Amino acid sequence: MKILYFAWLRTKIGVATETVDLPAEVRDVGTLVEWLKTRSPKHADALANSTVVKVAVNQEHVPYDHPVGPGDEVALFPPVTGG
Amino acid sequence: MTVKVQSEDFDVGAELAAMTGGKTGIGGVTLFVGLVRDMAGGESVSAMMLEHYPGMTERQLEAIEAEARARWPLDDALIIHRYGRLEPGDRIVLVATASAHREAAFESCHFLIDWLKTRAPFWKMEATPDGERWVAAKDSDDAAAARWTKPA
Numbered sequence: 001m002k003i004l005y006f007a008w009l010r011t012k013i014g015v016a017t018e019t020v021d022l023p024a025e026v027r028d029v030g031t032l033v034e035w036l037k038t039r040s041p042k043h044a045d046a047l048a049n050s051t052v053v054k055v056a057v058n059q060e061h062v063p064y065d066h067p068v069g070p071g072d073e074v075a076l077f078p079p080v081t082g083g
Numbered sequence: 084m085t086v087k088v089q090s091e092d093f094d095v096g097a098e099l100a101a102m103t104g105g106k107t108g109i110g111g112v113t114l115f116v117g118l119v120r121d122m123a124g125g126e127s128v129s130a131m132m133l134e135h136y137p138g139m140t141e142r143q144l145e146a147i148e149a150e151a152r153a154r155w156p157l158d159d160a161l162i163i164h165r166y167g168r169l170e171p172g173d174r175i176v177l178v179a180t181a182s183a184h185r186e187a188a189f190e191s192c193h194f195l196i197d198w199l200k201t202r203a204p205f206w207k208m209e210a211t212p213d214g215e216r217w218v219a220a221k222d223s224d225d226a227a228a229a230r231w232t233k234p235a
Contacts, residue, residue, distance in 0.1 A: 007134055007206035008217045059139035061202070075136060075204075079220030082133070082164060082205025083117055083176055083196055 001070050003036070005046075006077035009053065012046035022070055029055045030064040032074065047076070054079055084152065084160050086144040088135065090167040093177055102159050102181060109158045111185040113192035115178040121171035123218070126211045133166045133175065136204035140164070147198045151180065154194070155187040162195065164205065194231050201228040 004017050020039075026032045033053065037044045047053060050064075056075040057066055068074060087093075095116060103109055119131050144162050151160055159181040169175060178195045182188040207218040 004136070006136060006204070007208070011217075056136070056139055056204070059136070059142050075139065077136070077204065078206065078217065080201065080204055081207045081218045081220050082135070082203045083200035083224075 001068070002073045004073065004075040006075065008078055009046050009076055013040075013042050022068075027067060028064065029057065029062060029066050029068055029074070032068050033064070033076070036076075052078060084148055085162070086141060086148060087161075087163045088137075088140050088144070089163065089165060092165070092174060093163050095174075095177060098161060098163070098177060098179065102161055102179060106158055106181070108183055109181045110183045111188045112179055112181045113185075113188040115176075115192050115196050116174055117176040117196075119169045119171050119173045119175060123209055123211075126213065128171060128209045128211055130171075130210040131169045131175075132208040132210075132215075133169060134206045134208070135164075135166045139204050143203050144199070147195060147202060150198070151191045151195050155180075155182065155191040156184070157182050157187060157191055160191065160195070162199070164199070164203065166205070197224070197227040197231060200224045 001020050001022055002017060003020060005013050010016050023035060026035050033047055033050050037047045054077055055062055057068060057072050103112060121128055148160050148162060157180055161179040163177040165175055178192055180188045180191040201224055208215055209218055
């Protein structure tokens, strides 16, 4: 699965994208975020407060109970500040 | 109906002329232009870096524009949003809506800019005397967007 990070999530984790092999317990956005926290201390720090982390699956905003699979493009980012 | 995501500046007069040229059924155009301010939260801002999510940005802007066209009788709509490094006074965003009637033009333009601030995947980083900082989303922006979800 391709994971993308934006804004301060990108600067905290230190990479813009990574490709990961999903373990069996990852079924939805919520379990994906919990698993990503275990990848490194930087991931754990950046994702510590998941209430401020927004998620898009295949470029659509989704809630944490949205399912995810190996072929998805998942982006994690803070609330947007455009305009 | 046009959506553009670009690093270059835009010419408001030229965009307006292109939008209305030859369309004599348009009664009014509402234009919103967002600019980079030199102050934010009591601190001076020397520059702003705008990051976005290529691909998703265009998709979201097109979806927002389609929503506006479904809700109001529009002859045309235009969204231009810049990314990259901008300085105080620079233009960031242009939203323009054209309709036979002014109310539709005013309301749809207001709707588009409110939704854009809460749904379009852009993030701002400001350069200040204390260093660079990511701009936090405002509750007031969420409240502004939420009013459009209330039944009319």
